[in-house]
Amino acid sequence: MDDIEIPQYFICPISLQIMKDPVTAITGITYDRDSIQQWLSTGKNTTCPVTKQSLLADSDLTPNHTLRRLIQAWCTTKGVDRIPTPKSPLHKNHILKLIQDLWVPQLQLKSLKKLESLAFENEITNRRYMVETGVGKATVSLIVRCFREARTDGLDGALNVLHCLKIPNDEVKLLLTENYDFMDSIIWILEQEMDNHEQVKTNTVIVLKAFIQAASSNLLERLKPEFFQVLIRFFKGGISQEAIKATLHVLLEACPSGRNRVKIIQAGGVSELIEMELSMPEKRITELILGVLDYLCSCADGRAQLLAHSAGIAVVSMRILRVSPAANESAVRILSSIAKFSGTSEVLNEMLSVGAVSKLCMVLQADCGENVKKKARDALKLHSKVWNNSPCI
Missing domain, CATH: 1.25.10.10 (Leucine-rich Repeat Variant)
Structure with missing residues (x-):
């Protein structure tokens, strides 16, 4: 059909394709029904695309039977697949x-x-x-x-x-x-x-x-x-x-509800989320998992559950600078909460050994938001005496 010249008035002004179900708006312009309905369905488009006049609802669309029959007859004459009569x-x-x-x-x-x-x-x-x-x-x-x-x-x-x-x-x-x-x-x-x-x-x-x-x-x-x-x-x-x-x-x-965070933690949510991230790392899923963990780690029991998992700190650290800005923000906040509220000697040494401290240092040099860099900087300063002899510092 590419080498057949289609009459201009058979073509929808929106899709620029031959019309299958032509309807005429109150502005006098004819469109393919699917195209104009899609245009109006967003709620943002309330005008005729051609005349820019108000066109508030598709109830103002009238089937153009004459044009449809002309298109069907033209298709038959040209040996093109005939468009079906719409329901x-x-x-x-x-x-x-x-x-x-x-x-x-x-x-x-x-x-x-x-x-x-x-x-x-x-x-x-x-x-x-x-x-x-x-x-x-x-x-x-x-x-x-x-x-x-x-x-x-x-x-x-x-x-x-x-x-x-x-x-x-x-x-x-x-x-x-x-x-x-x-x-x-x-x-x-x-x-x-x-x-x-x-x-x-x-x-x-x-x-x-x-x-x-x-x-x-x-x-x-x-x-x-x-x-x-x-x-x-x-x-x-x-x-x-x-x-x-x-x-x-x-x-x-x-x-966002503190009560719900407690209920999720009590249901074993933190450890299950970590297991899921280990089993199926996928960008959008990772963003969502880290977003939920960020909320849960604002609670002491949530941080305790993450620290109790052998891969908790490691998996959060590994996702920094590898997924997206949203994932970076959530992961850095999680590590910041752990450093601030759960920073025992054992935890701080684990953060060092699994690369969490290195990642926080890398955040300071990367193209990250200022709030993310501030969280990383504050966490590093908070325990600088412990981490000071580390090569990454």
Whole structure:
């Protein structure tokens, strides 16, 4: 098709590709539906890309059937693959009917499969309609009901649908208020054995991550010790990297609360995080692990757990200047906390022997942020008498 000249008015002004589903905006400009919907879906773009006039919603888009037929006829004439006739736009009443069917036992699985299919069929319009008509609320209620009735049928479908939807944070907060045991439901799911085990568990922690990020500080304060115990055990299950990252995000969101740090430490979080870093060093995972450890090492018990691990200081030191500025900052803060609050003779000698002191010296000479250099400098000055005879000093 590269050597065929395409009429200019067949080409979308955004994608610069031939239009498959042309729609005309109220400004009079025609675009391919997917392109203009993608343009408007970000929330930042509220104008017509060509005229710069206000264009607030894709409800202002009118299918251009005449142009579509012209394009299809041209494709046939030129021997180009004919673009298919697009499906009719999804109607909200259809989604409402599927929501009603969720509560009819014999129709529930069929309804979930249809909702999942609609979510993947059109990631912009369909998903937005699904959120607006209450699919998120319905699937959350279904998940909680399964938890209360201790049954797993339908859970994988509900989680798939919920995973697809981008529910606004305000609505998530409302859902958590109305379903106070939703977090318990999610943790319960992580403990269950189900078909398609890895995908279900991955979707579960991704949903948990989205809800935790929108949760209020009061809800985060009320998370139970069992919540963190299950998450820490979850690390050992051989799950996907996507699930590990989501779980680490959950821990990171919970860590600003001092109570949660204690709960994570008591669940053996520090040693498990070190073991994970030793087993699968990957840039983003390392950043998240060091970020969580940074919080946990602000507590005496967290530092004690890190020092009790034979590779604790070594693995933190090794990651400095090898991963990213964010990892540098977290790792230097961890070593600084250890030097300041747990600097026994044995610990200081270990920091010297595993290269932690050398790395702190290297930070002073590297292209690091001033705050990171200050932390490293303060730690070095604090124990300069002990380390003064070291070659690295």
